[in-house]
Amino acid sequence: MVSFVFTASVFVSGVSDSGMSAMVLPFSIFKLILFTCWVYLCLYLVQYVEFSLLVPKKFKTVGKIGTLLTGPICLLLFVVIKAAIRASESGLGMAETIKGQLTELFSNIKGAKIFESRDDGKLTIFDSSGRDISEILTHGKSGGKSPTLKLTEQIIGNALDDRATDILIDPKDGSTYTVRYRVDGVLKVVYDLDTDVCKSVINSIKAVSDMDIADKRRPQDGSFRAQRGGFKVSFRVASAGVIHGEKLSVRVLGRDASQFRLDTIGLSKKQQLMLQRAVEKPSGMILICGPTGSGKTTTMYALLNEIDLNTRNVITVEDPVEYSLPNASQIEINPKADITFAKSLRSILRQDPDVICIGEIRDEETAKIALQASQTGHLVLATIHSNSNAATLLRLMDLGVSQMLLASGLDVIISQRLLRRLCDNCKIKAKLTDSQIHEFRRKKINYHGILDARGCEHCNDTGYYERTAICDILTLNNKLKDTIANSESFIVQLRKVGDKKGQSNMKKQALKKIVGGLTNLKELHRVLG
Ligand SMILES: [Zn+2]
Structure with a gap:
């Protein structure tokens, strides 16, 4: 029964293909339907063994247990085969790959739990005095959510999902604005928006942050808060007029x-x-x-x-x-x-x-x-x-x-x-150049455990996580x-x-982490030069 539950959760917890749908459900609908069909098939077979005249009465109990276990064993085989394929692709050992898959499984289950707790109260954005954003934007009149408000909520909500520490909204040229998130210290572009659409988003964020919407040139500061379930976050906002429009920087604060x-x-x-x-x-x-x-x-x-x-x-x-x-x-x-x-x-x-x-x-x-x-x-x-x-x-x-x-x-x-840190779920064996191998051998460093970034759904295809x-x-x-x-x-x-000594101390510590497969050489060069 334990193995049944275990394999069942492996089956259900696969994250869906696109980032957007992953935010809607923590699992794939297709896999859930397949899983339900599979459970029914198992139950049908057990019933078949029970009532079939072909199975002698004394073998019925063994038959039922056997039928119940065939499904989980097949699934386990499926997981092992999947791990073997992944191991041959990544160049890592089987044990390492299965460990990665288990980490992914637990993080998915954990992610699903966090999602559930957040989702029971949808994202609400309000100003420092506690007034809801829709109330501020509609000046107290009731009505449905405007597309601007929906987009604003999406930008803020996705930033929280992606563990972003900053949201930067800048004009790219006369006709488009970019929205970027800073995740693990590195910026990535998440949206290219039409200027008029983005200006409305900027105005709604400025309004909820108690900033002057009409003043688009002078640098301004403000703040707002958001809540999803029991999860509260505060944001600090800074705006400034730049060429082609207005720039907005939002810092995510106040986490636990x-x-x-x-x-x-x-x-x-x-x-x-x-x-x-x-x-x-x-x-x-x-x-x-x-x-x-x-x-x-x-x-x-x-x-x-x-x-x-x-x-x-x-x-x-x-x-x-x-x-x-x-x-x-x-x-x-x-x-x-x-x-x-x-x-x-x-x-x-x-x-x-x-x-x-x-x-x-x-x-x-x-x-x-x-x-x-x-x-x-x-x-x-x-x-x-x-x-x-x-x-x-x-x-x-x-x-x-x-x-x-x-x-x-x-x-x-x-x-x-x-x-x-390299993402535990997708890190692969690093391809070292001859000169790098020569350098490691000269310094008598064991380079066999050095890994590199690849990219998967868990890490938003960056290859890094935290x-x-x-x-x-x-x-x-x-x-x-x-x-x-x-x-x-x-x-x-x-x-x-x-x-110089301090720099070399930090390099040594970084090298230990590289040899241990925690981070890679690119990160060392990016951060320490
Ligand atoms: Zn990954």
Whole structure:
């Protein structure tokens, strides 16, 4: 019976052919009909064995069990044959392919469950005060949904389905607009729309974001929210006038932060331990650096998830609040209302926090307050826009922080990048060039496990699914702190040499992930050059 259920779910959970229909149903109707027919055929055969005069009475029980099991065994054979064909196509072993198929099966079942829970309440878009988009667009008059509203909902809903972090709507030329999603840090075009149609979509998003529709030139900011089932997301919108029209950038925010853990974002065991020890300390400062889109915020939330939010008073200051964190006080800065990082920090220091989280250090005042707070009994977590650990030290000094304050306040710097993970469902054995093989042999690296991207329905034909971090962590021990505080030559050297060691640390970590079949060489070159 167990095998019956297992094979049955393999059969039903195949995702349908087009992306659009996959969103309507988590399984293929054709396969469901075939499956139903197959179940009836099995039942008919069991009944046939029961009442047929050709089967002697003493063999009836064995006959019934045999008939019941023939179907699942045939299906199992079908799955194995399918896996064998796939294995010969991809160059991977049978075990690896079956593992991939099982992963696909479970992700499909999981996807179907998430879909069901979202679908029980369809996508609703509303403004920051809770007014529904259709109410705003029709000025309170009742009536059916306009095509513009349907398209707007489709663009937002599909972005959520595709795990997009940004939606970019730009004029391509005088007659068309493109809608692009950023998925796993990479942009892809999802729609080419007629200018007039897209302008209406832009207007509806601007209206629900409380922005001035008539002003198409001046840069504007706004925000809106959406809900599907119990799933709530917020969006931050920015518009600006460009040649051929108006550009709209929508950032997807406010998802649940509890999914980020130190053991799931891609750190090595040693790095996890280093960071766990750092957040256990009552005071000190952990600084996360990297360029835009390098996963700094994700790592910051993974660190926060290591902290018991019930026993330690955690306050975050962010721009914007990207993920919601229950039991933490999250403050969003708003320069228009004069709520800046520095001002918020000064006020929260009066509220006796244990842990302070700073979305981004951008100015001298914020940097100084953060470093001083870390010396006065607070654990400070912050991010800074810089390329390496060495560049972070120099950036803070360029902001006006003294070497002494830097050395006494800062404890750990994490420099990081994100590599796209190969899709488990379709990754194939990499075809390496002779020179690459020669290079691996020279460095005595086992290159046989190196895989490459292919593309399937699960990963929207990109070959990649989600991302993994590579980090270079610098712990400032007493000796290093002493050097930073007192040695002028160290700083001169830092400016001259930069962070070659850090770069090579990250490359080594990336190479380990490539050899382990987690990502590929293209990603290493794309991200680290
Ligand atoms: Zn795939």
